[in-house]
Amino acid sequence: MSSAQEMRPADIAASAGVDQDVAPVAISLVTIGEALETVASKIGDKPLTTSDARAIQSAENASAHLHQDKVVTPRDAAMVHSAEARNNDGRVQKGGVASTMHQVTAHNETIGLSTGGSV
Numbered sequence: 148m149s150s151a152q153e154m155r156p157a158d159i160a161a162s163a164g165v166d167q168d169v170a171p172v173a174i175s176l177v178t179i180g181e182a183l184e185t186v187a188s189k190i191g192d193k194p195l196t197t198s199d200a201r202a203i204q205s206a207e208n209a210s211a212h213l214h215q216d217k218v219v220t221p222r223d224a225a226m227v228h229s230a231e232a233r234n235n236d237g238r239v240q241k242g243g244v245a246s247t248m249h250q251v252t253a254h255n256e257t258i259g260l261s262t263g264g265s266v
Contacts, residue, residue: 176218176255177251178216178217178218178219179206179207179216179217179218179219179223179248180216181216182206182247182248182251183206183207183244185247186203186243186244186247189242189247196234196235197234198230198231198232198233198234198239198240199231199240199243199244201230201231201233201234202227202228202231202234202243202244202248203244204230205229205230206223206226206227206244208226219248219252219255220252220255223248224245224248224249224251224252227244227245227248228245228248228249231243231244231245232245
């Protein structure tokens, strides 16, 4: 997915349908589901690769046992990165699943919503 642009946290929140006119904390919370939806919208018609599928599977597994979606944490991003790299000759794609998860994690940490563990 080399033609994809890097996504800003505001873009991620907007593509997840978050009203940006509400309080800053309300627009700041980015979950695994929202991050995956953002990746899907950015990928467009690109064929799904094995590394994409494994990264998505890893992200889904991070929240599968919960009743609701969870905030992306550094641990989640690391697991997704590992899954994508393991299935793509040690590389991750710019703008891909792992890249997006890392961007979301950095954003969540910046505003203090993530501490590195699972929520």
